[in-house]
Amino acid sequence: MELQNVLIKKIIHSKNMFTIAVGEYSDNNDTLENTFIGNFYGVQGEKFNFEGDWVMHPTHGKQFRVEGYQKIQDLQPEDIKEYLTGFKGIGKVRAKKIVDAFGGKTLEVIKNNYEKLAEVGIPEDVALNIHKEVVQNTIMNDLIRMLKPKGFSFKTINKIYEKYGEHSLDIIKNNPYRLADDISGIDFQMADYFASDIEDITYDCGFRIQAAIKYALHRGAEGGHSFLFVDELLKMTKDILTYKKQLNISNNVVIKVLAHMEEFKQVIIESDTAVYLPMYYYAERYSARKISKIKEVPSNVTVNRDPDDIIREVEEEVGFQYADQQREAIRKGLTEKIMILTGGPGTGKTTTVNGIIKAILINNPRTKLELAAPTGKASKRMEEATGKSAKTIHRLLEYRPFGDELQCGRNEENPIDADVLIVDEFSMTDILLLEKLLRALSTGTRLIIVGDVDQLPSVGAGNVLADMINSGVICTIRLNTIFRQKGTSMIVVNAYKINNGEYPDFSHSDFTLTKIDDEDEVVAKEVVNKYVELIQSGKTTSDVQVLTPLKRKTACGSKALNELIQEAINPARTGVNEVKFGFITFREGDKVMQTKNNYEKGCFNGDTGYITRIDKSKEDAVVIVKFDDKEVEFTGREEILELELAYAISVHKSQGSEYETVLIPMVMSHKRLLAKNLFYTAVTRAKKMVHIFGSRKAIEYTINNKNVATRNSKLYQKLI
Secondary structure (H helix, E strand, O other): OEEEEEEEEEEEEEEOOEEEEEEEEEEOOEEEEEEEEEEOOOOOOOEEEEEEEEEEEOOOEEEEEEEEEEEEOOOOHHHHHHHHOOOOOOOHHHHHHHHHHHHHHHHHHHHHOHHHHHHHOOOHHHHHHHHHHHHHHHHHHHHHHHHHHHOOOHHHHHHHHHHHHHHHHHHHHHOOOHHHHHOOOOOHHHHHHHHOOOOOOOOOOHHHHHHHHHHHHHHHHHOOOOEEEHHHHHHHHHHHHOOOOOOOOOHHHHHHHHHHHHHOOOOEEOOOOEEEOHHHHHHHHHHHHHHHHHHHOOOOOOOOOOHHHHHHHHHHHHOOOOOHHHHHHHHHHHHOOEEEEEEOOOOOHHHHHHHHHHHHHHHOOOOOEEEEEOOHHHHHHHHHHHOOOEEEHHHHOOEEEEOOEEEEOOOOOOOOOOOEEEEOOHHHOOHHHHHHHHHOOOOOOEEEEEEOOOOOOOOOOOOHHHHHHHOOOOEEEEEOOOOOOOOOOHHHHHHHHHHOOOOOOOOEOOEEEEEOOOOHHHHHHHHHHHHHHHHHOOOOOOOEEEEEOOOOOOOOOHHHHHHHHHHHHOOOOOOOOEEEEOOEEEEOOOEEEEOOOEOOOOEOOOOEEEEEEEEOOOOOOEEEEEOOOOEEEEEHHHHHOOEEEOOEEEOHHHOOOOEEEEEEEEOHHHHHHOOHHHHHHHHOOEEEEEEEEEOHHHHHHHHHOOOOOOOOOOHHHHHO
């Protein structure tokens, strides 16, 4: 229904564009007051035409829920007086003076010539405050009217105003593609959808092509590439520009725009046609140069004894002798400025790291030692294995939220206070995080890197660990002897078989195969049945993890498996709150994963937790998630959809984590992603048990797949 000429008498609550207000309106010549709730932006004294419905609130009674609105621009003098009294420093007397002086043009004067308010005795600071609020109110309502029907959230619209202020409307009308550059949460496609209504923006205009080029490079980075070669970039850009449209855009047109972007340093193009977004180019270049500097500068801590004497003392302390490779690693850990220790499960990496730590402290007990890993789980495991305090890399860098960007308290001006830094699970480190870490490292600090180079590379852009090893300029010790003891898990044995291209041994109870020949729905059903069986036997959802190559909604993708497992172990029932967004449902008790870095909340892509409570008593639902060491509130659709169910996750998202039992579907429909390093990574996430479901054909294809997708990265060249 519609209510016309509603005068806002009082604002009770206003946040993120959600407003609760008391409004006055006429009904059959009667003047009535009631509460209006909904997503609109208004202040006291303004008038609106509202569309919506009457609803009954259990505590506050009858309310009008606003679904659509139109702000009435032409206010009568009495309405303007009412409006002005809502501002700080303006009472009824001052409001009357202003309106008596400027009449129906009062708001125009406030917007364009607010200095004139001094003529009627309004202090300059009060006049300026009114001007800012009136302008903001006008622009915000215009932005909402333009952008809300295009799917922009109120939170995003607020970000646009915070970024551009009074110039918001001019900027997005003249070049809407700036939104994709400047506002997190807006990509090329959102900006393009909005731009489609602007007459001056043609399908082949420079703004659009420039934005598509950047979008292609960002998508390349999401796929792990630090850069794209021109041929790849042209194809991706044209696909983006002509998506679902019969348009013809020539290579020459795109190349002209690309050349313009290079001229203005929006991209970096190397002689072999590698095209970088600047942040990735400079991250590679800085990292290579800083590593070279660290190698040249003497260590903060010198070794005053024969390293072999120190190693013998360590061996006496631990009560066993190290293997030759381990002794060499400990020796290099004492003498090399930068060293990499790599090797698979069971090769003694942890034992060797402990030996390095003991040797460093025997050499000089006052050595300042820092331990770190990319994720919370990996740093906790490191802490448990070494008995020393360990931090996440972000915490070590003293990260600070700066909008959606990351700023670090530790940097070149304020480096990490450490003589030696040991970083574990380094295969997870992307090129941007490497740069931040190296910027925070004093050239006198010794850096010891630990990781399994045969695992999947980082989720972010770059091939950091492999590049550092392949460059040949950093001392690398590769442990390749399995220290098999009685009862050694078949997980370790089979991990090496997989890595060597051999078919796994399924003859033991801790490494099993349920053979199903390419029936994806059957495979999915068996995975879910096994999950339920394990939970019913006393395992927890922390103990059991489904790892799948694919995220998207195929039968054995993580999305579909999550829905099946949720329905099986945490179904809808009385007393358990839930919140729905389209086909996605979150319930109290669900296992969930954070899918993007949220520096403000202090949770990061890949963090796993449990929904402890869902509060639907407010307009925007609130989901409270318990992560390892803290509870975090997610409010409203945009924040809550940073989460996804995590009973089943992609193998990539499992890096740095360990689980007691891992369930892995292996089907040929995932052929595009089936690769040896993915299978190896999935298997090595398990501590006690691996159950595989699928066909021999899929397993054989995976371990024999030599066409592993390569990443565009030049860190190794720059290191050389």
